[in-house]
Amino acid sequence: MKIYEKAPAKINLMLDVLHKRPDGFHEVEMVMTMVDLADRLEMSELPRDTIIITSQAGYIPLDEKNLAFQAARLIKDRYDVRSGVHIHLDKKIPVAAGLAGGSSDAAAALRGLNRLWNLNIPMQELQELGAELGSDVPFCVTGGTALATGRGEKLAKVDNPLSCWVILAKPPINVSTAEVYGKFRAAEVKRHPSAEQMVKAIEAGDFGAVCERLGNVLEDVTLKLHPQVAQLKEAMLRLGADGALMSGSGPTVFGLVYKESKVARIYNGLRGFCREVYAVRLLT
Numbered sequence: 001m002k003i004y005e006k007a008p009a010k011i012n013l014m015l016d017v018l019h020k021r022p023d024g025f026h027e028v029e030m031v032m033t034m035v036d037l038a039d040r041l042e043m044s045e046l047p048r049d050t051i052i053i054t055s056q057a058g059y060i061p062l063d064e065k066n067l068a069f070q071a072a073r074l075i076k077d078r079y080d081v082r083s084g085v086h087i088h089l090d091k092k093i094p095v096a097a098g099l100a101g102g103s104s105d106a107a108a109a110l111r112g113l114n115r116l117w118n119l120n121i122p123m124q125e126l127q128e129l130g131a132e133l134g135s136d137v138p139f140c141v142t143g144g145t146a147l148a149t150g151r152g153e154k155l156a157k158v159d160n161p162l163s164c165w166v167i168l169a170k171p172p173i174n175v176s177t178a179e180v181y182g183k184f185r186a187a188e189v190k191r192h193p194s195a196e197q198m199v200k201a202i203e204a205g206d207f208g209a210v211c212e213r214l215g216n217v218l219e220d221v222t223l224k225l226h227p228q229v230a231q232l233k234e235a236m237l238r239l240g241a242d243g244a245l246m247s248g249s250g251p252t253v254f255g256l257v258y259k260e261s262k263v264a265r266i267y268n269g270l271r272g273f274c275r276e277v278y279a280v281r282l283l284t
């Protein structure tokens with residue numbers, strides 16, 4: 001038997017960091033949503049007790065470091081599943097980009113294996129399992145649009161009637177999430193974006209207000225480390241995006257664009273100095 005799951009990329013429409021907790025994680029407030037750039041997972045049952053990960057992408061780990069592998073092992077251990085699985089990952093989401101590609105693969109593996117092995121694990125429990133794998137995994141289990149608090153695992157669904165284009169541009173640099181959080185200093189934040197106002201703007205379907213309220217305090221860290229991310233954001237706005245922001249810890253910058261007629265110009269303009277550019281839609 002074979003099961004297929006899509007694993008879409010996430011973007012953070014707002015991200016505020018409140019303080020560092022005793023467990024080393026940071027307390028955050030984030031509004032997250034998904035775009036239609038997705039990895040695809042093919043899961044096939046194996047008769048023997050083993051987990052095999054393959055991928056066309058040569059640049060991700062295929063052993064126990066792979067988050068889909070960790071998801072499979074977690075489900076097998078917790079629910080005492082004796083059969084094995086071969087997970088093939090068709091990677092489309094750029095890696096270590098601030099788009100939660102690995103987290104979304106883990107979430108898709110949790111959903112898919114729940115079906116493959118007829119485990120009937122409720123969504124809430126799948127999210128709790130996800131939290132053991134990473135802070136962004138619980139959100140990726142259900143997707144949609146959500147306000148995430150705690151270290152990212154406490155989720156409140158947001159009704160999202162918005163429909164727009166999203167241009168993603170990933171500069172060719174590697175950013176470590178742990179390093180960015182490590183260099184973050186709450187006392188240095190000049191402006192905290194408001195989760196409440198962002199949620200209101202989304203629920204009202206007010207695209208202009210959403211663009212005005214975009215904000216990510218981790219930009220202060222990553223833009224200082226990598227000035228080319230700041231240049232990319234400026235270029236996104238100069239070329240005509242209605243709003244632009246770095247996603248997560250970066251380095252991907254996204255632009256929100258309402259009018260389809262503007263998309264080609266922004267896409268082509270960015271391609272002039274950034275190889276990885278995508279024009280996608282917000283998933284609603």
Ligand SMILES: C[C@@](CO)(OP(=O)(O)O)[C@H](O)COP(=O)(O)OP(=O)(O)OC[C@H]1O[C@@H](n2ccc(N)nc2=O)[C@H](O)[C@@H]1O
Nearest residue numbers: 024025026098099100134135136151177178181248249250
């Ligand atoms: C910044 C965000 C925003 O959505 O996304 P990315 O840029 O990674 O996509 C997330 O908070 C990242 O979530 P995720 O990538 O799942 O992080 P984890 O694997 O749980 O943690 C990696 C490291 O980041 C730091 N970390 C992460 C989350 C958090 N709330 N506080 C932290 O301090 C910790 O140092 C941790 O060891």
Ligand SMILES: Nc1ncnc2c1ncn2[C@@H]1O[C@H](COP(=O)(O)OP(=O)(O)O)[C@@H](O)[C@H]1O
Nearest residue numbers: 065066067095096097098099100101102103105
């Ligand atoms: N299935 C996977 N896809 C991509 N990266 C993965 C996967 N499993 C583990 N990783 C590792 O996780 C790290 C973060 O990857 P990713 O989730 O793409 O980044 P981000 O958290 O910035 O969005 C990378 O260093 C990568 O090697």
